[in-house]
Amino acid sequence: MRPYELHSFDFAFTHAVIGMALVSFDGTLLKWNSALSALLGYDHSELLTSSSSVRTLLSQIREIAELEESFSSFNIHPHRYQQDYYKPTGQLLCLEISISIISDTNGAPQYYFIQFENKTIIKQIETQLQEVETNLLEKDDSFLQLLEELPLTVVITINGIVQYANSAGLQLIHAESLDQVLGSSTTSIVDLSNYQILQERRERYHSGNTSGSVCYLINCLNGQQKYVDGFTLPIIFNGSKAFIGIFKDISQQMLEEERLIQSEKLSTAGQLAAGIAHEIRNPLTAINGFMKLLRSSERMNDKYFFIIESELKRIEFIVNELLVLSKPQTTHISKPVDLLSLLEQVTTLMNGQAALRNLKILPVCADQPIWIHGEAYQLKQVFINLLKNAMEAMNNGGNIYIHVHTTESESRISVQDEGCGMSEEQIKALGKPFYTTKESGTGLGFMITQNIVHNHGGAITVESIPEQGTTFTVTLPMILEPEEAAI
Template sequence: MRAMNREPGMPPKTFSEQQAYWSPDRVRHYYVRFDADGEIAFACPHAMSKFFGGKSGEAAVPVPTHGSDWMRCSLADIVRRAEAIGGARECEATDPDTGEIYMIRVYPDERGYSAFIERTPAPGTLMASAEQMVQSLFEHSPDAVYLLDLKGKYIQVNASAVRLSGYSAAELMRRDFAGLIVPQDLPRVREHFYRAADGAAQSYPVRIIRADGATRNFIVNNFPIYDRGQIVGVYGIAKDVTSEYVTEALLRKSISLLEQSQSIAHIGSWEMNAKSKRMYWSQESFRIFGMPPSRDGHVEHERLLEAVTPEDAKRVLDIWRDGWRNRSFQTECRIIRPNGEERIVFVKGQVNAADSSRMTGIIQDITVLKSTERQLLESEQRSWSIIHHHPDGVCALDMDGTLIGANPSMARLTGYSADELNGQSYSVLLTPPEAERVSREYLNTADGIALQRIDSELLRKDGQVIVVTNTVVPIIVGGQRVGTYVIIKDMTDTLETEELLRKSDKLKVVGQLAAAVAHEIRNPLTALKGFVKLLQTQNADPKLPYLGIIQEELSRIEFISSELLVLAKPQVSRVADVDVREVLEQTIMLLATQAVMNNIEIRHCAADEQAYISGDGNQLKQVFVNLLKNAIEASSPGCSIEVAIERSEGELRIRFADQGCGMPEEMVKRLGEPFYTTKEKGTGLGYMVMRRIIESHHGRLAISSRQGDGTTVEVILPTRLPDQPPQQVPAI
């Protein structure tokens, strides 16, 4: 029976297939094939026997040349006509001996032409055949087929009606259709039934209740049944569409979920037809563009390009055109909604593989995403700026203590470049005694023990060791510690400041002591000096030389008390334009005699031009006298002292360089401490007074000395040109 389902016009290929297909007990058709020259090349066994004089069951080829001439002529004629039009033809032919009528259909194929010959039934048998066909349709239809009387009772049902309803045929015959209908649908179904009974064909959906209680969905078609012109019943065909309804419901749900998902993700879909120049947009695509959805979801493709901002329009158009050539594209652009709001969208498209005239794609509103990215980038830039421009060294370590990043301050602090630091162990920056201790304290931080600072010694690239403070900050990502930030502060300046504060405390004590000493001894000193002077003038005692010694020592005590007063309280300062060169020359003239007496040469390198500063000339002279006197006292006979003035970048440098014994570095560091002196009869107060005077003039002292090579002291003062206003000097 499978051979009977072969497509019309496609004859059997093998001989065994031909025998099965054209068996005498089942075939009403006859088959003849013609070659490309119009000659008969094959005939089925029945055609051989019926028309060409062969025996029943004889092989289909070769076709004998004898036989029925009327069939040969009919076939030859229709083949010629088929060749003339290059297509299929059909015609009727009548057997002159029996009067039988045959329908001949000729179809062209790749080998020539195929002819199908079918005997037309006699007119008297047509009605019986039609009734048999209707009955066959009724019995074997996959849909429920039934007949109802005008009261709605079942008269006849087919097997599919029994199967689909779950009732037997006898049970259905005892019911009317209303017993199977879902109550909510019954009024509507009755209306359709009455209309069909009135002669109007009906088609409608309905839900029925099966015998097992299950509800099924059907599409029902009702037709009136006529007998001698009168409607005697209703003919019904009911197709079970439950699975289609379920599929449609699932499809609707999928579409709804897709629309909700697109709305949540702000992603719309679209399709463009290059032939019609129209696009289909999803609901979310319309929402992204701020437009009301069209009735059928279609828009002209120019609408998308019209919404793009003028700044992006040309670029997007070029990308769009290239996308058709390259079969895909993606881009980001800005669009303007009808209300003027600007949005940022991501558009991606791809040409359909099955139809190159169609492109499918998505459009996503990424405005919020871009805003978040921008905020994140700004946050990263702020964090980077804090680290990059932090005055202290900042480096990042992984969990193994390996450097994975360092800021410029860290590079300056260590002497290594950032590239040299990356990948190094942090231990290379520590002195060996410090490495184990610092590593242990870092581990404590990793274990969650709070630690504010770690003091250590840092080993620079040039070998210099500096004292630093390390602040350890864990790097937390996703709730897990993945590394450590270390903020390293150079403590050199801090320690120096602390040392200065300690010295300042000493100076405060000295100041308080100075005030007390000045108050307690200056008045007695005056009286003592007066009486000694009186004794010298009125007595000729041989012990008078001792009075001179007493006078000198009292003068020395008075001098010391005067210096203490300078430290103890502010002195009146007379600010004026001071030519430092002139003050220095006066100082040299004042101490020249003392230098000659000690066989010491003072070499003065005078400046070529005036060197002005704002200040107190007497205070500066006091500084210069002390420095030159110290140089004379530190020099051996025959040595020389160089005194020079140099101008450099807005500063005056007054240099006093002797060739004396010099001082070790440890002594130089202690200069300025109260009561510390290198002289046998010194007090340690002279240097403090000098430094205070220089600092009040916004200057500084620089001392360099090497034991055995002499000492050089530079007084560095800010210069002022003659046309600049005087700078106020604080009182000392």
């Protein structure tokens, strides 16, 4: 080295924050800085005597250096390796040792230039990270093992792509191995008819909202379709955001429910058929009897014809009510309806019949219009039926009250009479085919009223006290005032 190079080298060597040393080819420590003394745990004089631990370290350095066939000049491609070292205090250090060769001006090798860096903390951090990673892998293994033991179907997806399915899930869709489902899209498993449900749930998750439980119709690999019910939660899987879905096969449950519904329909149809047969057989028996009398009579009898005509009208009335019950909305279109205006029209229509029975209809309504969405003709039929029922329950005159109450989203219309009232058993029986508390009733009027109210998104309730009166309350959803209305 030139003089100015030696001076510059000596300054950097002495004041370096990392340990530096010049070592002869036979392993003798020729020169070192104070950073190396502090690192190795010996003062300057102790390093001169070369303690056993330092000699061992230098011997290892020489062996490593000799294994290298050749070294480039200082600063170019030094040989690096890590070596454990115990300080005199017993503390274990991880040293990164960099070995280069210093040559003279003629290029002849003179000695080793060695740098020592303390990598203990870095190695400790790396070890801790490895331990954490190992623990996480063990936890993942435990987690997956737990999922394998579950009797429910478990599916983990990332961006709608299947990453994992447990044994119960594979069995559910008739897959022989996990490879058959890995990488599959959930849109290939969920049936096309449920795509909208799937998309809505994804949008809710992405907006940060929970979506609760869900029922899907799924397609199995063998072509079979099944119903599953379950829920989905966000998780971290293999370091990525994922979703875990836990589902139960409810196909058999759905089948049983469908059978029960069908059985209930058949039972109701049977009851209805029996009622129709009973209601129509009576007038037919009367018609048949009077037809025989007419055949045996020598002259025409107007009284017989009148009875036959009235019985035929009764049959027609029963059939018409059944038709209304079966198709309550087939011939009409729903529009915005002013409920108060509709009640006013119904009250005007029924006032004449009320006066003949010495009754008064007393409406207690709001001042502002109340808008609902529905079919005006059918809604009129609802309140006409309720007013007729109220009139027929009052044989000694009295008042019928119509009360209208509103909330932010719905209106409640009550029709209250002062009639004979009903018992709890009679209230429970309302709505059954051909059940009636009136001598000339068919029992279909309330069924028709119920159907119309339910088809308008509403509900109807009954409260009654025997010998005091009955109140029918109809609840209907309200809408904002529209530009175009039905009435």
